[in-house]
Amino acid sequence: MLKINAINKDSGPLSLTTDDGHLRVVFLGVGSAFAKRNRQSNMLIIQGDHHVLVDCGTQGPLALNDVGLNVVKVRTYLPTHSHADHVGGFEEIALMNRYISSGDGKPQMVILRDYQDLLWSKTLSGGVEYCEVNQGKSLQITDFFEILRPKALELDGRKVWTYQHGPMEIMMMRTRHFPDSAISVDESQWCCGVFINRKVWISGDTMFDYEYPTRFANEAEILFHDCQLFNGGVHASYQELMTLPPDIRAKMVLYHFGDNWDQPQTWVKDSDKYTGNPVEDGFYGWAQPQVAYDFY
Numbered sequence: 133m134l135k136i137n138a139i140n141k142d143s144g145p146l147s148l149t150t151d152d153g154h155l156r157v158v159f160l161g162v163g164s165a166f167a168k169r170n171r172q173s174n175m176l177i178i179q180g181d182h183h184v185l186v187d188c189g190t191q192g193p194l195a196l197n198d199v200g201l202n203v204v205k206v207r208t209y210l211p212t213h214s215h216a217d218h219v220g221g222f223e224e225i226a227l228m229n230r231y232i233s234s235g236d237g238k239p240q241m242v243i244l245r246d247y248q249d250l251l252w253s254k255t256l257s258g259g260v261e262y263c264e265v266n267q268g269k270s271l272q273i274t275d276f277f278e279i280l281r282p283k284a285l286e287l288d289g290r291k292v293w294t295y296q297h298g299p300m301e302i303m304m305m306r307t308r309h310f311p312d313s314a315i316s317v318d319e320s321q322w323c324c325g326v327f328i329n330r331k332v333w334i335s336g337d338t339m340f341d342y343e344y345p346t347r348f349a350n351e352a353e354i355l356f357h358d359c360q361l362f363n364g365g366v367h368a369s370y371q372e373l374m375t376l377p378p379d380i381r382a383k384m385v386l387y388h389f390g391d392n393w394d395q396p397q398t399w400v401k402d403s404d405k406y407t408g409n410p411v412e413d414g415f416y417g418w419a420q421p422q423v424a425y426d427f428y
C-alpha cells in the first residue's frame with residue numbers, strides 16, 4: 133500500500149534507513165533536464181539499512197543539500213545514462229569521496245560492464261583521471277567507486293539485469309531514449325529504468341514505447357513514467373501517454389516534466405482530448421518532489 137508522507141526538513145537530514153524495513157522512494161527532483169522550478173529527476177530509494185540514489189545530475193548535489201544530505205553521506209549510486217541531468221554530479225561524488233570525505237571508503241556504483249566503460253571514457257575520466265599519476269598510470273573508475281555488478285536475467289523473453297542490494301531487488305531494463313531515430317533498444321544508447329522489488333517501476337528516460345509500461349503494469353503497484361509536455365524529441369509526451377489504457381494510467385505518476393506543467397494553457401491545445409490536469413485525465417498525478425512515497 134502506498135502512502136505519501138511529508139519529509140520534515142527541519143528535523144535534520146533525511147534518514148537513509150527505514151526503521152520498519154518498508155520501501156521508501158524520494159524524488160529529489162521531478163523536473164526535466166533544463167527545469168529551473170524543480171530539480172532534475174534523480175531519486176533516492178531506501179529500504180531497511182540500504183539505499184541507492186538513482187542518478188545524480190548537475191543539480192544532484194544541490195538537491196541532496198535540500199534534504200540535509202551530500203554526496204559523501206549517500207553510499208550507493210546507480211547511473212541510468214549519460215545525460216548531464218543524470219550523471220552531471222558524478223564528478224563531485226568521485227572527488228568528494230576520494231579527497232574530502234572522512235574515510236567511509238569508496239561509494240558503491242551499480243552498473244553494467246559496458247556502460248561502466250562508456251561512463252568513464254566519455255564522461256568522468258576527463259575531470260578526474262589525472263588527479264594523481266602513479267608510476268605513469270592515471271586513475272581508473274575503480275579507484276573512485278566500488279562496482280556492484282548486476283546479473284543478466286530473462287523476464288518474459290526480454291533481457292533485464294538485477295542486483296540484490298540488501299532487502300531490495302533492483303531490476304534494470306533498457307529503454308529507447310536516444311537517438312530519436314532508434315527503433316529498438318538495441319539501436320539506442322545505453323539508458324535504463326528500474327523496477328524495485330517488482331513493485332515500484334520507474335521508467336527512466338524513454339521515448340513513448342507502448343509495450344514498455346504495459347509489460348510491467350500488472351505486477352507493479354505504481355508506475356512512475358517520464359513525461360514531457362510536447363511531442364517529438366526523446367521523451368514520452370503527455371499526449372502519447374494518454375493513449376495507454378485507463379487501468380495503466382490510473383497507477384501512473386508522471387515525472388521529468390518542464391517548468392510549465394502547472395500552466396496547461398501553455399501546452400494543451402483546444403483540439404486535445406485532455407485537460408492537462410493528470411488526475412482529471414485518468415493518471416495517478418504529477419510526481420511530487422522531496423516527499424516520501426512509502427510502500428507498506
Ligand SMILES: [Zn+2]
Binds near residue numbers: 213309337
Ligand atoms: Zn536523458
